[in-house]
Amino acid sequence: MTAKQDQARLAEAALDAVQIPLYQAQRGRSMAQLALCGAARFEHWRHYPAADARDAVHGSQFYFHAHEQARGIGEHGHFHLFQRGAQPGTFHHLAALSVDALGRPLRWFTTNAWVTGEQWLAAPLLCHQLSHYTMVQRGRLAPLARWLQAMVRLHAQDLALLLQQRDAALARAARGRSLDALLQDRRLELLSEREISLARRLQDLTLTH
């Protein structure tokens, strides 16, 4: 993909990141409400949608949920984003995206392998997948999927840094232990996080385009 095509893709993501929640808000829905897939109750730990949203063609998958304790100030819930691995039945956790009760993105974060049961992939290999992250859904999940796709593409550079910080956090905690031991260490849960400002990101983009 050429630099120009990359720019066009990024610009499209920028538009989606704003226009999709705007369109929904003008119809009385926030992205946080959309994330609950019409459920009457929002219960701790439950996946929304129940069997996750899957894009079989592109191998991407996501769901929304919340814990008893919010991950950070103002969090309503967060999306976990996955990518299918090369071996059947395996998957990688790309990152999680926290949103507030109006669906405004707050921060990205990464978790240790035991949290999701993922097959661990080092940051450089995961980063490669970010700029072409594609998630397509039909029906009422379609705008949500396209918005998440836009958020990943728009923040691909931030996410690459976040994943590098994730690996650095593990390396700092290593103290001679094996990678397998670290990935299963229950004391290591949240490995890196990064606040998001859509306004700042769009401002940066406008200056560089």
Next chain:
Amino acid sequence: MNMKQTKGKTSNSRRACQAAAQALPALAMALAMLQPAQAAEPPKPAASSASAAKPATNPCGPENPCGPAKKKRKSKSSGSNPCGPANPCGPAKK
């Protein structure tokens, strides 16, 4: 791609980014009119046995509390399902 097309694409990208940035105040105003989404709450006790998704009953188990949902396997008895291939237009069971 010739120079003219390249230039056109660049300015389209710039315009798209500017349009996105300019739509932010409208988004903020539209969001200000909305009710916050309902807060997460503990699962109802009655539902906790079969379908609640707290860590202990998470389909991916307490070992991986934030793991993705496992794919549902197709039932072997789907041939006798009233909505299955044998009765594609059969009525739903009461």
